[in-house]
Amino acid sequence: MTFARRLKESIAVNTIRFSALFLALIMAIIILFLAVNGIGAISWDFLTQSPREAMTKGGIFPAILGTFYLTAGAIIVAFPLGVATAIFLQEYALEGRIVRIIRFGVNNLAGVPSVVFGLFGLAVFVVFMKFGSSILSGSLTLAFLILPVLIGAAEEALKSVPQTYREASLALGATKWQTISRVVLPAALPGMLTGSILGIGRAAGETAPIMFTAAAFFTTKLPKSIFDEVMALPYHIYVLATAGTHIEQTRPIQYGTALVLIILVLGLNGLAIIIRTRIRRRQHR
């Protein structure tokens, strides 16, 4: 009896250990494979030159620049919206029907498939508002995609500000808004910035939302205004890997672009995690 129990436990525990290890192994294989194959393609020229000879040679500079513009636009729109929503939910609203409806909206927005965001952006920004396929349309689409991420992070940041800060400020005669704007927000700012880094990482990696709203297959000129189309890193990978007549020939460029995108996204997320750990540690002290 005891032996059977012990055997069962050791089998179960080792199965659990093994699956965790297996998962780590799969992920390591994927990242190492892309790193090993991509590192050869990356050079200074690759990062700073435009594609040449029907995209079979040259670099990916326009795609890097395009991704930069799109994510910058998205965060400029989403950050104030996210922070304002979080302030309302955490500081003003009482739990009740209104809060439940707003939370319902935020949760569901987080679950909308990315391609549906693409359709939404196409129907609303490109067609209805007549922005055309442009940085503006793509940024706005991405902004609503990352909004739930920012709201979540901003709420957490506000929650972590000790209640005594607010009480001290109110006791000094400050109004509620003075308390929020001069005491609570400065204390919560690092957490909110962490959230926006996560949002930027998410926006930089998304492909489907910008396919119909902003991304160009190939353009020789760099964008001059927010109404221009741009190339973007994720879309560039997709295009090179699936379309065109030189799929095998451009393999190194594909690996290189994928590696640049991974480094960018994982780097941003890693940065956010490091900052967050620091903040938490400081609070525990």
Next chain:
Amino acid sequence: MNGPVPVKTDRAGTRSNRALSKSRRAEKLIKSTLFLVSTVSIVIIGLIFLFLFREGVPIFKVESIRSFLFGRYWYPTYDPPEFGILPMIIGSLAVSLLSSLMAVPLGLLSAIYISELASQRVKEITKPVIELLASIPSVVIGFFGMVVMAPFLQSTFDLYTGLNVFNASIMLAVMAVPTISSLSEDALNAVSRELREASYALGANRWETISRVVVPAALSGICTAVILGMSRALGETMVVLMVAGGAAAIPRSIFDSCRPLPASIAAEMAEAPFRSDHYHALFATGIVLFVMTFCFNLLADYISHKYRQTGTATL
């Protein structure tokens, strides 16, 4: 020289009513502005519904809802065209279910490992690593499926193409595992320490504690995690676009090529002439996809609210 500080009772005490009501009005204005802004999410959900229907519904003038949903043939450019999305619906369900079969056990077991078995040091490393994995762009996973997994499957199983239901499911599982794992881990962590201690005190070993106390106590959170993971697999676009093969036919085996709903939209939207029947049919496909994931999310929301974990009291 430090004389007595003059107390400004004058200013504080006789602060005029006008100034007070002005600042109150400002406070109210700020509050209502914040409220308005915070409704943006729900407004966007409404706008997504509105615009998908606006651009999608016209297809039902040429194709009945029934034959759109259950039609077996998708020939948008033929004359006369046929718009049946049953193969795509089945393709979507096939890859989501198969990927869940792989991702749910793996995600759940790794969550149990991190939450119940791993040491504090291992925990501190694995938690952020899983978060990082969740952030790998889908286009990169799809790319890996195309250049590595597809040739591997093709040669191993001697197939006509490595781009098929099986490959797409594996890659979707890779995307869904971190979601399922980190959400389940949150649920497991929320189980109170006393429950575990009580179980050990009764003489149960680790596995008995995990399987009969901790997991049942966290079940609602785990269910939510699984549903959200499946919902993510259902709506994931780039992976299925690049790896599933793209044949608009009902797959007969897991080694057949298929075309899930998101892939269909993403692959054809660029070619569909503006406001043609084809364009409207793709938006209608978007409605179907949106409604499916929306139902999944509602279900997850319902479970997490109805069976909310409230510590020991729920057992």
